Amino acid sequence: MCALTVTLGSGILFVGGGVEITTFAVESDERAAADQLSESFDTGEQQITQVVITSDQNDTASTAALEETLTLQQAIRDDETINGTLDGPQPTVGVANGVAVASDPRIAFAEEITIADKASALDGRTDEQTAAALSVALRDDEMTPEGQPPVSALLPENYAHGEEPASAQLLIVVHDEDATDDELLDAQQQIESLADDRLERTDSFVFGEALLFERGGQATAESFAVVGPLIVLVVLTMLVVAYRDPLDVLLASVGIGVVLVWLAGILGWLGRPFNQLLIAVPCLLVGLGIDYYLHVVMRYRETRGDDPSFRPAAAMSIALAGVLVAIGTTTVTTAAGFLTGLVSPIEILREFGLVASLGIVSAFVVFGYLIPALRVEIDELLHQRERQSDRAPPTVGSLGIVARPLDQCARLVARAPLAVLVLAFLFTVGGAMGATAVDTSTERSDFFPEERSGWMEQLPAEIRPDAYGLREQATFLEETFPRHTDRTVEVWIEGDVTDDSVTQALQAAETNASAMDTTGTPVxxxxxxxxxxxxxxxxxxxxxxxxxxVDEHDTTGDGVPDEDLATVFDAVYEADRDAAAATINRTDGGAYEAVRLSVVVDESADDSAIRSDAVAITDAVETHPELTAVVTGEPILDDVQERAVLETVLLTFLLALAVIGALLTVVFRSRHRSWLLGAITVAPVVAAIAWLIGTMAALSLPYNAETALITAIAVGLGTDYTVHLTERFLAERERAGLRDALEVTLRETGGAVLASAITTAVGFGLLALTLVPSLQRFGIVTAIVVAYAFLASVLVLPSLLVVWDRTRRK
Incomplete structure (x- = not known):
């Protein structure tokens, strides 16, 4: 085992530091079409960095403030780190650019307009003169370079010129589309540094995708640097309460450490980074590991307490014989359930399912073999054969504070199992109905860190998370400024695009696109x-x-060529290659294989409505037998992602239940000669998930790719709880009456499950203290579902077992 730990653990060397923020890319025809469009057409999409300039006291559009922004633009263009990523002769644009041209229109006719020219135009002007020039710039879009946003898009949407000072403005930096992520990150960090140095009259922050992902990962890592030790402290406290034995606390901690080392090593050997979803796996494994060892050690204590003459090895053998089947069954079924995630079209969810499954198997090996073996070796070494008589009560269930409520559950279930089942059924149906009201959208800002909480301000500077505030920045940017780029639907059209009748299909597609209810107005x-x-x-x-x-090849007189399109395309490329490359794809060999159609859609339109409308475009194109069309673009890909999440959750949940149910049915049939016990054991898990969905609907919590993982965790932990309780009940029922079997099962095994559930719920719940909203929500919802899984295990499951037992014995 030591050799295995070293071998697996060495994979840690291949794991990068920090947490990588990964997108939920869905493998689909729409995603493939988007990639093909990006490779085949010059769509004009640009990578940009936005410098948001704000002030509560000064007018950001005053002469002095504008001159500072020009100084910043010059510094950006001169900086070696940034310059290599810039695009075109005019890579920066701000309010000052337009005001300068409006102040001195002559510079607009210069062959190359420099920042120095614009600075000269503003030099010595009063604020009143600058305000007059700004008024001109706001009315005339010619004051900004072609393809870049007008001055009006760089000021607040509610800005009333002449009535109030400008509280904010945007400075846009345009990057080359071939710039790498690392180059963009370095450039954006340098822009941030230059803005801090050059802008003395105003405040600023830099907003760029590379910087967002980097800061998001840093914030997540820093949050865990603070919350992680707190989670460890709470878990250790719970272990002390549960085990009441320093040796078992130590062994459990060692086991958890080994499992996490194996997990990190597995990630390294697989070459996978530690992303925001995989954060859930260590939490899951800690919960399962604690649960596994609780059942082992509690049964070990029971065995030694019943007969102190047993040597440690013999007592552990008996204990493992009593729980290893349950632990093994839980491991197989839970791992199989997570492996069903491999059918997901979302790569990051497939990765999560694989890593979680390998981690669960690791937890079984460590806590089913390594840690029990260590415990036996230590007990034999210390000759602690009489140890139990001198210590605290041997099990969690022997504590009065635990035993009393669990005994009440046993009595309630024994007296009125049907009443419990009816109430549980009503809550389950009600929760399931809440699925229709659950929001399935994914807000990008949920992955951005918030401002740190007040209690974090009291932490030492060495461990205090930085004040990123990316979520607040994103919200400010979205709510303050008008959108300066269009939201579009893109249509990839391929086939024999030079066939004479292609133009008819394209005309019909254009007509349908213009007539869509969701079609919008370009900026x-x-x-x-x-x-x-x-x-x-x-x-x-x-x-x-x-x-x-065109006239020569127009046989119908409608101004549209309808024959020999290849010749027309050639002429268009010859006349204006840039314009042609935006919508007509020509290969290196001169052949035409695809064309592009782009439609501006309404900013407020629902993604699913846009996708439904866009079907009319593809239908029109595909009336031509030689053409195929795929609709893509941001709103389409967002809708595809939302649907993929729902489909993944439903499919993997059903597959997991089917696989787990089938495996449990086989196990219980072979061990206890019953075909129903598998379904009985799974039913409480379904109930807990239904209750969770209803709770999320009631609390308006979204059910997206992040929170969908909680379904898998609920299946994993819920199955673990119910398998242990079912196995213990069946074993006790063979030698005792129904009520006694229930009381022993719920008090002893239920006590261990309670300790495990509390530890897991508290551990997950502490994620609410992190800076990232998606992790906060993940932790809270997981804590809720763990509580539901426990309640279903000690109320619904025993009620089902009572009904099954009475029916079988009639």
Whole structure:
């Protein structure tokens, strides 16, 4: 075992530091189409960094403030780290740029407008003159470079010029699309440093995707650096209460440590980073490990307490014989349940299922073999054969504070099992009905860290998490400024795109796209549809050769070419390659294999409604037998993700239940000659999940990819609880009456389950102290479902067992 630990643990060397924030990319036709569009067309999408400039006292649009932003722009362009990532001759744009051109229109006609030219235009101007120039810039979009947002999009949406000072403004830095994530991160960090140095009259923060992911991972790691020791302290306290033996506390801690080392090593050998979802796996394994060892050690104490003459090895053999089947069954069924996640189209969820399964098997090996063996060796070494008579009560269930409520549960179940089942059924149905009201959306800002809590301010600086406030920054940015980019649906169209009748299908697609209820108005005020036909029309309007060629190949007189499209496409590429490359894909060999259609959609439209509307576009395209079309774009991919999460949850839940139910049925049939015990053991788990869904609906908690993992955890822990209780009840029922069997089962095994549930729930619940909202919600909801799983195990399961037992003996 030591060799295995060293071998697996050495994989830690291949695990990167920190927590990686991973997106929930879904493998789908829509995702593949998005990738193909990105590779095949010059869509004009740009990677940007936003510098948000704010002030509670000064006007951010004053002459002095604008001059500072120009100084910052020059520093950004001059910096070696940033410059290599910048795109085009005008990679930065701010309010000052437009105001400068409005102040001195002559510089707009210069071949190359420099920051120095713009600074000269503002030099010496009064705030009143600058305000007048700003008024012009707000009315005239020509004051900003082509393809970049107008001045009006760089000021607050509710800004009333001339009536109040500008409390904020945006400075946009445009990066080359080929810049790597690492290069962007370095550039954004450097921009942040330059902004702190150059902007003296105003405050600022930098908002960029690379920086967001980096800070999100840092915040998560720093949160765990603070909350982790607190979780460890609480778990150790719970272990002391549960075991009441320093040796068992030590062994449990060692076992947990070994399991976590194995887990980290497995991640390293698999070459997988530690992401935000895998944070749940250590918490799950700690809960299972504590539960496994609680059952082993409590049964070991019972055995030695019943007959002190047993040597440790013999007592442990008897104890393991009593619980190893239950632990093994739990391990197999739970691991199999998590492995059903491999059917998910979401890679990060498949990864979670695999890693969790390997971790569960590791917990079984460590707490079913290694730790019991260590306990026996230590007891034999110390000659502690009479140890039990000199110590506290041997089991958790012997504590009055635990025994009394569990005995009450036993009496209630024995007297009125049907009443308990009816109430549980009503709550289950009510909870399941809540599924229709649960929000399934995923808010990106949920992964951004919040401002640190007040209690964290009292921590020593060495361990105090940084004040990131990314969630507040994202909210401010979204609520303050108008959107300066369009929300679009993209259509990937491939096949014989030069066939003469293709234009008819494209015209029909354009017509349907324009008529969609969810179609919106572009930021620049132009038409909502961008297509190959629109590109041909625009280029023809500027180029006589193309115009003549279009007329020549237009047999219907509607201004649209409908024959020899390859020749027309060639001419368009020759006249304006950039415009053509945006909607018409030409291979290196000169062939045309795909075209692109883009539709601006309403900012407030629901993703599912957009996707439903877009079907009309693909239907129109596919009336041509040689064409296929796939709709993609941000709203489509978001909808695909939400649906994939729901489908994954439903499918994996059903598969997990089917696999677990089948395995338990086989085990209980072979051991106890009953076909019903498998279903009886699984039923409380279903009830607990239904109660959870109802609670989430009542509390308006979203059921997304993060919280969907709680279903898997509920299945894993719930099955563990019910298998142990069922096995113990059946064993006790063979030698005692129904009520005595119930009382012993709930007091002894139920006591161990209670200790495990409290430890797990508290451990997960402490995640609410982290800085990341998604982790806060994850911890709270998991604590709730663990509590529900326990209640279902000590109320619903015993009631079912009582009814089964009485029916069988009639």
């Amino acid at each position: 620049d005020g132009g038409g909502p549809v961008e297509s190959p036909l629109g590109t041909i029309e625009d280029v023809a309007a500027e180029n006589e050769t193309v115009a003549e060629l």
